[in-house]
Amino acid sequence: MALLQSITTHTAYIPGANNLGVILTGDGGAIAIDTGIDKETGRMVRRALDESGFRLRAIISTHHHADHIGGNDYLVRNLPDIVVYAPRLEAPFIEHPLLEPIYLALGASPPTALRTKWLMAKGVPVHHLIDSNRVEIAGVTLDIIALPGHSLGQIGVAFDGVCFAADGFFGPEVLAKHGIPYAHDVAAQLQSLDRLARRGEQWFVPGHGNVITRDDLNATLQINRHAIEQATSTIRDALAEPGNTLTVARRVQRAMGLSITGLPQYAIFVSAVSAHLSHLEALGAAMLTLTDEGPVWSSRS
Ligand SMILES: [Zn+2]
Known part of the structure; x- marks a missing residue:
């Protein structure tokens, strides 16, 4: 089976523990939405595009978590002229990934245990800051959806009937495995679910979980809302x-x-x-x- 799975004419994704989005620019170019956990996932993006005959032009990093930006370094070093796009508030963490274990260590120089690839990718320069609801890359115009809450300034990307929602929502099977859907700002996370509910795309691709159609969106978002509210309630009880x-x-x-x-x-x-x-x-x-x-x-x- 080909690594690159088509969704619509101009969109595809590479399924995995972290679904990696791909936008096809129509002239043989491709834009990667997130790059996975490490060099291996970066290499997989390269191979997936190679075997389908596309050339990577740009990376959009939806947020700074290591499992979304870990392939950036490999791709930027190995493919010429790639430009990296990221939300303004996420960019410092993408350029300087030590900041994640630093904040998890109460601002201190982090202990060795937190300096792992699960929390700290290799940094790359961010060439373009995203701070509006549209961005034009390689001749295509993409909708940018603000999805803060899971992370400080996370975004989703919509194009050609597909919404790449990153960790704006999780597949129910993923939620069942984790106690608390990771949150930075719970109120913002709930509002981002509402923002996703108003989208009209036909397909929704979470960072973790199965791709769903618009028909299944509301029920899936409701399961996410319930998991978040359940966490708040458990913590209140505690x-x-x-x-x-x-x-x-x-x-x-x-x-x-x-x-x-x-x-x-x-x-x-x-x-x-x-x-x-x-x-x-x-x-x-x-x-x-x-x-x-x-x-x-x-x-x-
Ligand atoms: Zn995340």
């Missing part, structure tokens, strides 16, 4: 007794029955719990106070 962030995280982990197998996964989990705590604070349902034991979260309702 505040029945006051506790610091790590104590709350431990209660949530137990309540959800999550087995966390490594320090990178733990750091991401605590970060997501923290996003929900900030969300509860913004809703007036939680507060953070400094005590003799350090900062402690408590319920306000």
